[in-house]
Amino acid sequence: RQGIGLRKLGKTTDEFQQDLLSNLYYRRGTTVESASARDAYEALSQTVRDHLAERRARTAAAQFASNPRWVYYLSAEYLLGAQLEQNLLYSGTGDLAAEAVKALGFSLEDLEDLDVEPGLGNGGLGRLAACLVDSLATRDIPAVGYGIRYDLGIFRQVITENGQTELPDDWAFQGNPWEFPAPDDRQTVGFYGHTEPIPGSETRKTWVPGEIVLGEPSHMLVPGYGTETVNIVRLWSAKASEASFDLSRFSAGQYAEAVQEAVRAENISKVLYPDDSTELGRELRLKQQYFLVSCSLRDIVRRFRLRNEGWDTFADKTVIQLNDTHPTIAIPELMRLLVDEYEVPWEKAWEITRKTFAYTCHTLLPEALETWPVRMFEKLLPRHLEIIYLINMLFLREVEARFPGDHDRLRRMSIIQEEPERRVRMAHLAVVGTEAVNGVAELHSKLLRETVLDDFAALWPAKFQNVTNGVSPRRFVKLSNPRLSDLITEGLGDDGWLRDLERLAGLERLADDSSFRERWQAIKRANKVDLAVGDPDSLTDVMIKRFHEYKRQQLKLLHVITLYQRIRQNPAADWVPRTVLFAGKAAPAYHAAKDIIRLIATIAARIEADPVVSPYLKVVFPSNYNVTLAERIIPAADLSEQISLAGKEASGTGNMKLALNGAITIGTLDGANIEIRARVGEDNFFLFGMDAYEAAQARANGYHPRHYYERDDELRAAMDTLISGIFGDVGRRVAGSLLDWDEYLTLGDFRSYLESQEHVEKTWRDTARWTRMSILNTAHSGFFSADRTVADYAARIWRVAPVAVPRLD
Numbered sequence: 057r058q059g060i061g062l063r064k065l066g067k068t069t070d071e072f073q074q075d076l077l078s079n080l081y082y083r084r085g086t087t088v089e090s091a092s093a094r095d096a097y098e099a100l101s102q103t104v105r106d107h108l109a110e111r112r113a114r115t116a117a118a119q120f121a122s123n124p125r126w127v128y129y130l131s132a133e134y135l136l137g138a139q140l141e142q143n144l145l146y147s148g149t150g151d152l153a154a155e156a157v158k159a160l161g162f163s164l165e166d167l168e169d170l171d172v173e174p175g176l177g178n179g180g181l182g183r184l185a186a187c188l189v190d191s192l193a194t195r196d197i198p199a200v201g202y203g204i205r206y207d208l209g210i211f212r213q214v215i216t217e218n219g220q221t222e223l224p225d226d227w228a229f230q231g232n233p234w235e236f237p238a239p240d241d242r243q244t245v246g247f248y249g250h251t252e253p254i255p256g257s258e259t260r261k262t263w264v265p266g267e268i269v270l271g272e273p274s275h276m277l278v279p280g281y282g283t284e285t286v287n288i289v290r291l292w293s294a295k296a297s298e299a300s301f302d303l304s305r306f307s308a309g310q311y312a313e314a315v316q317e318a319v320r321a322e323n324i325s326k327v328l329y330p331d332d333s334t335e336l337g338r339e340l341r342l343k344q345q346y347f348l349v350s351c352s353l354r355d356i357v358r359r360f361r362l363r364n365e366g367w368d369t370f371a372d373k374t375v376i377q378l379n380d381t382h383p384t385i386a387i388p389e390l391m392r393l394l395v396d397e398y399e400v401p402w403e404k405a406w407e408i409t410r411k412t413f414a415y416t417c418h419t420l421l422p423e424a425l426e427t428w429p430v431r432m433f434e435k436l437l438p439r440h441l442e443i444i445y446l447i448n449m450l451f452l453r454e455v456e457a458r459f460p461g462d463h464d465r466l467r468r469m470s471i472i473q474e475e476p477e478r479r480v481r482m483a484h485l486a487v488v489g490t491e492a493v494n495g496v497a498e499l500h501s502k503l504l505r506e507t508v509l510d511d512f513a514a515l516w517p518a519k520f521q522n523v524t525n526g527v528s529p530r531r532f533v534k535l536s537n538p539r540l541s542d543l544i545t546e547g548l549g550d551d552g553w554l555r556d557l558e559r560l561a562g563l564e565r566l567a568d569d570s571s572f573r574e575r576w577q578a579i580k581r582a583n584k585v586d587l588a589v590g591d592p593d594s595l596t597d598v599m600i601k602r603f604h605e606y607k608r609q610q611l612k613l614l615h616v617i618t619l620y621q622r623i624r625q626n627p628a629a630d631w632v633p634r635t636v637l638f639a640g641k642a643a644p645a646y647h648a649a650k651d652i653i654r655l656i657a658t659i660a661a662r663i664e665a666d667p668v669v670s671p672y673l674k675v676v677f678p679s680n681y682n683v684t685l686a687e688r689i690i691p692a693a694d695l696s697e698q699i700s701l702a703g704k705e706a707s708g709t710g711n712m713k714l715a716l717n718g719a720i721t722i723g724t725l726d727g728a729n730i731e732i733r734a735r736v737g738e739d740n741f742f743l744f745g746m747d748a749y750e751a752a753q754a755r756a757n758g759y760h761p762r763h764y765y766e767r768d769d770e771l772r773a774a775m776d777t778l779i780s781g782i783f784g785d786v787g788r789r790v791a792g793s794l795l796d797w798d799e800y801l802t803l804g805d806f807r808s809y810l811e812s813q814e815h816v817e818k819t820w821r822d823t824a825r826w827t828r829m830s831i832l833n834t835a836h837s838g839f840f841s842a843d844r845t846v847a848d849y850a851a852r853i854w855r856v857a858p859v860a861v862p863r864l865d
């Protein structure tokens with residue numbers, strides 16, 4: 057079937073117009089005369105998609121022909137962001153599309169407003185997955201991202217004075233033009249049941265599952281920028297088998313009972329992170345993890361077997377990256393497939409498995425390291441538990457050989473935790489079953505080796521690596537900040553920086569050019585006008601991220617209260633007007649984080665109503681922070697709040713996006729802040745607070761928040777306002793938790809933070825100086841491109857090379 061070619065896709069306005077009409081008529085089934093905006097959006101999306109699909113076909117052919125080592129990225133989350141604008145850019149059809157839709161009576165902007173982002177993730181880890189697949193394609197690396205196609209993505213957040221409320225996010229309610237469902241390519245996934253010995257074999261077993269669910273794949277195209285490659289992310293939906301519908305019950309009028317099994321099966325991909333406060337909720341999460349793993353591994357094995365190569369070459373042709381521990385059951389699952397189904401001897405299978413997997417850790421909080429009760433595993437995945445036991449036994453034998461008689465070490469390192477209840481430690485399984493383990497910023501990787509994973513680093517020092525995170529310069533500069541992109545391109549002479557972000561360093565010489573600085577500043581102002589949340593001449597101070605106590609939105613809030621009190625005490629002073637913008641979601645069951653949101657909303661309203669303070673201070677909290685909203689806020693930010701307690705934020709990626717867009721960071725020595733500061737320069741970064749070692753020491757030496765409360769008058773005044781109850785019970789609760797325990801040393805860092813904020817204001821008054829710092833932040837953030845991150849993974853962890861996709865001329 058070689059040599060059958062496609063008609064070339066429209067490359068002129070007329071041709072594009074024709075393709076658009078053809079999609080409107082033949083795929084959408086409507087006419088120009090009756091087309092709604094939705095019809096036009098769908099037809100346009102399909103037309104753009106066709107351009108990528110054609111590149112996709114060439115990519116698949118070129119990648120298959122070169123028989124490369126494939127990168128398979130397994131992630132429970134993908135926060136891909138809106139697709140239309142990106143795909144117009146990546147397919148180079150933006151101008152054609154604008155003309156063509158105009159002829160239909162629509163504007164491109166109107167149609168872009170109909171493009172709903174798939175919110176298939178929570179935060180940093182999910183957006184990182186999206187940036188990495190973008191850069192994998194941009195670097196021409198053969199790769200597939202695997203994930204779950206949740207029916208309901210991350211909840212839609214509504215902020216009122218009562219705090220956060222959560223509404224379901226039925227993101228594909230009106231259809232999703234960007235995906236290619238493949239219901240005929242479905243996989244079968246087992247759960248529950250029991251195992252049976254296989255006569256004559258010690259290690260092989262038969263697993264007889266008690267429940268079968270189908271996994272239906274659907275893929276989205278992931279184009280590279282400035283290249284031909286189009287990779288895919290393949291997302292799985294749970295579907296009940298035909299047999300699960302009980303026709304006789306239905307006929308008897310037992311409608312609910314007739315579908316209950318099907319509903320149960322399909323609940324697996326119903327929502328992202330179902331509430332885990334009940335046993336059933338926790339089991340559903342484990343089911344999701346295995347569902348993703350089982351479908352994806354079957355797909356990976358199917359693709360490998362297309363070539364009829366022996367298992368000996370599997371690890372040479374496959375690397376599977378585990379995005380945190382959520383897909384770690386892939387390790388015992390690959391063992392099960394190899395040993396039980398393909399009769400590969402255990403030792404051989406283990407060698408293959410270890411060489412195939414690599415694990416990225418994204419946390420330092422010990423409580424965030426996943427563990428699952430052994431009894432839950434035993435019930436849901438009985439064969440996997442047996443395999444984990446055997447892996448653990450052989451592993452502990454290895455430890456015992458290296459450290460004879462060190463029983464405490466065995467207990468610490470075991471994959472099974474014994475006390476207070478037996479649990480499977482997923483991070484230990486992930487370290488034992490992989491060839492490489494990496495953290496996501498220098499400090500994080502170092503602390504992993506020194507603290508949470510120190511025993512493993514002692515055993516296998518070479519396994520531990522660092523790969524600092526990065527972000528997509530296409531989405532987070534070119535698409536989100538077109539004005540700045542144009543100025544950068546003009547300043548550098550070409551737009552090569554979009555594929556080679558270190559070239560931004562060429563802006564350094566322009567930082568001293570006053571007319572360039574004025575244009576830079578005018579762009580920031582125009583972006584603030586677009587965002588329309590406050591006076592565009594005020595200092596736009598943004599804290600945008602998930603709500604978590606370790607990130608310390610409460611510290612920012614204490615700063616706001618202090619400013620409020622200072623202004624009230626001395627209204628005539630020369631205050632720097634500020635707009636403080638918070639955005640972010642809290643996990644629905646995380647009450648302390650939701651209290652902080654509610655408190656911010658309450659205080660925002662109080663300030664708004666205060667005629668003395670409101671000319672200088674405004675607090676805004678736009679609802680429903682997501683990728684689309686981030687793309688609007690980031691270009692307008694002057695000050696980037698990165699104020700987590702040092703040693704707690706693994707990396708952060710919002711910090712990188714903001715610095716790239718010329719916001720100046722006020723931050724602690726945490727995560728990637730340290731690397732940002734090292735690159736942009738100490739003078740262009742507002743540093744405060746304890747470092748990670750000082751923080752650990754403060755805790756160890758007996759940290760007493762009251763000590764700070766008693767000695768700092770302004771801190772006490774701010775806390776007393778909360779305690780007084782004028783901001784309600786929620787204020788009392790937040791203050792109480794700070795005074796009584798203050799897990800993240802908020803009060804300990806308060807004075808240092810305030811001093812640093814005074815330095816911010818002093819600097820802000822000198823516009824030329826501030827703008828210079830802003831330009832230097834952009835100029836020296838080129839390292840934080842996800843293209844560099846992917847190059848690091850490719851060279852140091854995956855050992856893969858690009859495969860060029862030939863152009864179609």
Ligand code: 26Y
Pocket residue numbers: 178179180181182184329382418419424426496525705706707708709727
């Ligand atoms: C519920 C549980 C299984 C769970 C679900 C999601 C645990 C963790 C997560 C998500 C974690 C996450 O987003 N981590 C962030 O990853 C970013 C990318 O590496 C880092 O920049 C950021 O510091 C880290 O908090």
